[in-house]
Amino acid sequence: MSDPIIPTDMGPLIPRNRAMHPAAYDIDYKTSVPRSPKWPLLSMESTPSEETGPRFGHSLIGPMDNNLIINFSKDANKPAIGERVLMHGRVLDENGRPVPNTLVEIWQANAGGRYRHIKDTYLAPLDPNFGGCGRTITDENGYYEFLTIRPGAYPWPNRGNEWRPMHIHISVFGHSFAQRLITQMYFEGDPLIDHCPIAATIKNRSQLDRLVSALDFSKSRPLDFLAYKFDIVLRGRRQTMFENKLEGM
Amino acid sequence: MVQKLDTLVETPSQTAGPYVHIGTIPTFAGNPGIYPEDLGLRAIEDGAAGEVITITGSVIDGTGWALRDAMIESWQADAAGKFPGQAGADAKVNGFCRFAAHKDTGEFTLRTVKPGKTPMRGGGFQAPHIALWIVARGINIGLQTRIYFEDEDNSADPLLSRIEQRNRVDTLIAKKTGDGQYRFDIRLQGDDETVFLDM
């Protein structure tokens, strides 16, 4: 499963700036109320348990894995219904370096806002040709792409009349287990973003803006698909000349 | 004004939501066939060195209810304390595993080998442990914690030593329930809230 890694001490992870993330408890997102720890987290410098992590080789990925339009039907003549969208971007770390060869997974609702999941009973129909998940591994420059359809907005039980903006869920590994990140990509111009209590768990507006993908004509293909750019930044490693390590930067 | 820092800020987390299984363990979500098999199905392959153990537990909310929709990932060293990818590591130990709370009972099960103690930067060892990462609907940023073992010597572990309230140390220690069997419940809130980590 794992590709070999070099057991060089790359330095501890930069401690997470939790002010840039949602708090565990947010009264407007009701499910967080009973699921949020109340005691402070135990902070400590990372150890090899956090600094190492699973690696996945390119051999894991099938040729259709990052094409959600056909990876469920497995048939180019049976594409998913919806507005065709290229989602693309780079995975970087806090030091601005690309994160190459890392697994990126996505999942989403179909064009009507319905998930293919045993627990989703929304009245919008399933698309027989849409599964709603994809995966890829970043290239040597940290770049990734998915071809998919624009997911629909959907209602959900929270306050009286709640709708999620169009969004794609994203899971990224990085190279350290404590770089693990799950987040959501929104779409430029969606008016529902400003009404969503899940988006609003992020109190820093410029941080929330970073989850809104930009319409990108430079990658849009005429007569085929629109592109949206979404870069992702993972935690970095601290390297100074004054730490006990084997190699410099 | 001061010089501009050229470091980037980490992308903010968002909840994994109720349908996290579609993207991470699609067969569990009822969608087999997109990939040959789900990622992280096994922490170990047949022939892994060391004691094979099974850890069972639940993720319990502040009301005492076991979550039915939690998704957990684990990462650990092999029986000799080497992480996958390090020189000399046991090739039969994947180290990584993904598992979900059962949709009806909320119970999860992790089958693996008991890890060895692992060296710290700057000297010393950590007691055998398994790192966990827990995500679910209502969890806005994935929760880090660890499983230690009651039948190991945990007395010099640097993380456990930092817990000021010694009555909370037990929340990180799996209880032996039988031969190779352990119980480890994760309490998100309330009495006996698990110690969660910021590392």
Ligand SMILES: [Fe+2]
């Ligand atoms: Fe969603």
